[in-house]
Amino acid sequence: MHASASPPPGPAQDLTLDPLVPLRETFGFSGFRGRQAEVVERVLAGQSTLAVMPTGAGKSLTYQLPAIMREGTCVVISPLIALMHDQLRSARANGIRAATLTSADADWRETQDAFRAGALDLLYVAPERASQPAFQALLESAPIALFAIDEAHCVSEWGHDFRPDYRALRPLLERFGDVPRLALTATADAHTRADILAQLGIPESGLIIAGFDRPNIRYAIRPRESLMRQLTQLLEDEPGPGIIYAPTRKKVEELAQRLSSQTGRNVLSYHAGLPPDERADNQAAFVGSEDTVIVATVAFGMGIDKPDVRFVAHAGIPKSIEAYYQETGRAGRDGDPSQAIMLWGAEDFARARQRLFEMDEGRRQGESQRLDALAALVETAGCRRAVLLRHFGENPPETCGNCDNCLDPPDVIDATELARKLLSAVYRTGQSYGFGHIQKVLTGADDERVRQRGHDQLSVFGIVERDEAPLLRPLTRALQARGHLLPTDHGGLALGGDARAVLVGEQIIAMARPPARKTGSRRGQANATPNPVGDPLFDALRSLRRDLARAAKVPPYVIFHDAVLREFTEARPMDLAQMADIQGVGRKKLDAYGDAFLRVIAQY
Numbered sequence: 001m002h003a004s005a006s007p008p009p010g011p012a013q014d015l016t017l018d019p020l021v022p023l024r025e026t027f028g029f030s031g032f033r034g035r036q037a038e039v040v041e042r043v044l045a046g047q048s049t050l051a052v053m054p055t056g057a058g059k060s061l062t063y064q065l066p067a068i069m070r071e072g073t074c075v076v077i078s079p080l081i082a083l084m085h086d087q088l089r090s091a092r093a094n095g096i097r098a099a100t101l102t103s104a105d106a107d108w109r110e111t112q113d114a115f116r117a118g119a120l121d122l123l124y125v126a127p128e129r130a131s132q133p134a135f136q137a138l139l140e141s142a143p144i145a146l147f148a149i150d151e152a153h154c155v156s157e158w159g160h161d162f163r164p165d166y167r168a169l170r171p172l173l174e175r176f177g178d179v180p181r182l183a184l185t186a187t188a189d190a191h192t193r194a195d196i197l198a199q200l201g202i203p204e205s206g207l208i209i210a211g212f213d214r215p216n217i218r219y220a221i222r223p224r225e226s227l228m229r230q231l232t233q234l235l236e237d238e239p240g241p242g243i244i245y246a247p248t249r250k251k252v253e254e255l256a257q258r259l260s261s262q263t264g265r266n267v268l269s270y271h272a273g274l275p276p277d278e279r280a281d282n283q284a285a286f287v288g289s290e291d292t293v294i295v296a297t298v299a300f301g302m303g304i305d306k307p308d309v310r311f312v313a314h315a316g317i318p319k320s321i322e323a324y325y326q327e328t329g330r331a332g333r334d335g336d337p338s339q340a341i342m343l344w345g346a347e348d349f350a351r352a353r354q355r356l357f358e359m360d361e362g363r364r365q366g367e368s369q370r371l372d373a374l375a376a377l378v379e380t381a382g383c384r385r386a387v388l389l390r391h392f393g394e395n396p397p398e399t400c401g402n403c404d405n406c407l408d409p410p411d412v413i414d415a416t417e418l419a420r421k422l423l424s425a426v427y428r429t430g431q432s433y434g435f436g437h438i439q440k441v442l443t444g445a446d447d448e449r450v451r452q453r454g455h456d457q458l459s460v461f462g463i464v465e466r467d468e469a470p471l472l473r474p475l476t477r478a479l480q481a482r483g484h485l486l487p488t489d490h491g492g493l494a495l496g497g498d499a500r501a502v503l504v505g506e507q508i509i510a511m512a513r514p515p516a517r518k519t520g521s522r523r524g525q526a527n528a529t530p531n532p533v534g535d536p537l538f539d540a541l542r543s544l545r546r547d548l549a550r551a552a553k554v555p556p557y558v559i560f561h562d563a564v565l566r567e568f569t570e571a572r573p574m575d576l577a578q579m580a581d582i583q584g585v586g587r588k589k590l591d592a593y594g595d596a597f598l599r600v601i602a603q604y
Helices: 020-027 036-044 061-069 081-095 106-117 135-140 168-177 189-198 228-236 249-263 276-287 321-327 348-355 359-380 384-391 418-430 435-443 448-452 469-482 497-505 537-550 560-569 577-581 587-602
Strands: 049-052 073-077 098-100 122-125 146-151 182-186 207-209 217-223 243-246 267-270 293-296 311-314 338-344 412-414 485-487 493-495 511-512
Touching: 020 061, 020 081, 020 587, 036 049, 036 061, 036 207, 049 189, 049 311, 061 073, 061 122, 061 146, 061 182, 061 435, 081 098, 081 122, 098 106, 098 469, 106 135, 168 189, 168 359, 182 189, 182 348, 189 207, 189 321, 217 384, 228 249, 228 338, 276 293, 276 348, 311 321, 321 359, 348 359, 348 485, 359 384, 359 469, 418 435, 418 469, 418 493, 418 497, 435 469, 469 485, 469 511, 537 560, 537 587, 577 587
Parallel strands: 049 182, 049 207, 073 122, 073 146, 098 122, 146 182, 217 338, 243 293, 243 311, 267 293, 311 338
Antiparallel strands: 412 511, 485 493
16 A cells, blocks of 8 residues: 555555465455456456456455555445445455445544545445546546446446436546446446446456356246235245335335235345334345345335345336346345245236327437337246346256246246237227136127127137136236237226237247146245254354344444355365365454354353
């Protein structure tokens, strides 16, 4: 670091050092994962890079490690204060000299003084501040090691999470043109990647794609039949922390209240309409817990780096496959088995398609394509993971063995003829009636309303056989997802999209036969968390971790991840030297907590 009167202690910086040395000493890991080594190697060589790495692949390490090896301070540009503070806690727990410069920080003078003195390895700021002249002037006062741009897809208008402030970063980067840039994202298709490279001035040769697969997440997508019953079952099956995304603030509060009372779990709510103090308290309670569930709008989560989220559930469809990938990616960042469940209804797609007509014409085509891609994921009878990964340009195996369709393959049926009957009935009844009326017409029901409107005299009356009738509702749902059926203003159904092509036999409609409803618990299945809950030593270590976390005012996972506690339980180290050999135990944490954990282990 640069000279300072009394800089706080921190890792020595030495570019001649083998990166594996600080990797072991500071972070507690004996080797890199995935393509981390390539990214770190480029950054240490001063080369600008865009790294597309799945959530949980260790993106933050690719700038934190160079930050303690290169001369100067690494400036991290991050979109949310909560995310910055979360990463700040974790960095400091590893002995890295880090600070945030945000509107929520009262110690901004001390932070600026520490920066000027060369006493910081990491400085986290928001893009709004990074583009201000005053901040850029501050950066002139001390050497910069690296610019790390987190959540870099926010820079692209093609991205699903576009933030205009990210577009203003280019002048800052050009002003410090000799400082390498590292852009990081987990979510960017080919178009978005090209835009990020152009906007941030990174050469195409600097693109590193580590893949999008999250093999520890089990994907399941199911029709929303009884939302409360389905979510209650999920909470019974999954005792760990989880996130439930709901489409509206009202739905968030309703689900949180009902799930809390019906399951006995600690279920909290989060949305932009809550008082700021309550919102912050709920977020802190969730981040610091080992079993709390939070029901939230999609505003929640981007700023959360909680590694032990065991499930993410959607109580409706997300905006796009990109949004789905990012939101489900908040599960299982620690690498342990987790699950992502989407519960969808035809009305979700109906509303989404209706919103397309309210958009600017320039955006409509792109959003329509995104919705079609999401419908294909929902409707597929094949591997969910394969559909996801192909969307991001990968060439995955046909099956993954860890999604609902691979674990319990559905029957695929040719529903073309039944679809033609259904669409014909919608058309011949005037495209203004809802599903219930159409179903009665098609099945030849003895119904006064059908007779009054003369619909019992139509050629489509009674043309659906009894064995086909149970398929009408799921088929209607499928046709709405694909855009062949659209809602009317008064709750009816009308033809849309390529409905004519189906009617004249030019398009085949294949669909998965709806599975029989299953009951009973899922606990104990292949993706159950491997924690030895009930093991006296493991439970005692967790209890100690909670006490230490409370005293340090940090979430338990900042002390040690569950994987470390499992290793303590299995290996039962007898001294600090043996404990230091365990993955995830760095020098700072060993000094701070090693003796306390050894005392508990010695009792068993």
